[in-house]
Amino acid sequence: MVALILRFRHAGAVQRQQIKWFAYCAAPSVPLGMFAQVQPYGPYLEFLGAALQLAGLGIGIFRFRLWDIDRLVNRTLVYGVLTVLLGAVYAGLVLLLGRLFGELGGRPPSWAVAAATLAVATLFQPARRRVQQAVDLRFNRRRYDATLAIERFSARLRDQVDLDTLSAELLAVVDHTMRPTAMSLWLRPSAADPAPASPPART
Numbered sequence: 001m002v003a004l005i006l007r008f009r010h011a012g013a014v015q016r017q018q019i020k021w022f023a024y025c026a027a028p029s030v031p032l033g034m035f036a037q038v039q040p041y042g043p044y045l046e047f048l049g050a051a052l053q054l055a056g057l058g059i060g061i062f063r064f065r066l067w068d069i070d071r072l073v074n075r076t077l078v079y080g081v082l083t084v085l086l087g088a089v090y091a092g093l094v095l096l097l098g099r100l101f102g103e104l105g106g107r108p109p110s111w112a113v114a115a116a117t118l119a120v121a122t123l124f125q126p127a128r129r130r131v132q133q134a135v136d137l138r139f140n141r142r143r144y145d146a147t148l149a150i151e152r153f154s155a156r157l158r159d160q161v162d163l164d165t166l167s168a169e170l171l172a173v174v175d176h177t178m179r180p181t182a183m184s185l186w187l188r189p190s191a192a193d194p195a196p197a198s199p200p201a202r203t
Helices: 002-009 013-026 029-034 042-064 069-101 110-139 141-159 163-178
Strands: none
Touching (some): 013 042
């Protein structure tokens, strides 16, 4: 509740609509939950409260894009795959080291568990980047293409010195990655250039 209140205070118009729908549908679930122990209607009241919360979330997600459902799905896929992958690596290392250096009962030594934990911690960031790239390539192609476009422009920026060419490439990258409805580029004049009569309009 505190998180929702803080989010509402700093939210924009669309985010406020999201939070209003969720709060409006979730508020009746509080008294319904208080009477959930009443027999024989308790389970029905508890189910009704959960259904109201889900209804508020559904309206916020599908009508007002509550909490950016695409990002939520993306993160779920990334960290779900990452958890399974690193869990398998950890279990495999513990079993292998337990077989090689463990006691007769198969119990691994404490240093083997610590080594497996350290290996998983070391692999976390590289594995997360690889899994994120794979998920973006399969489910979020636009973000993947935008990342590649920015990387190519950064490489060109180190070699290209012609201002007109850089300006054209910058506008092309912004158009490809952000898809604005209108776009213009304003370059600050140097001290040697004469000052313009009026500054150009920017969009």
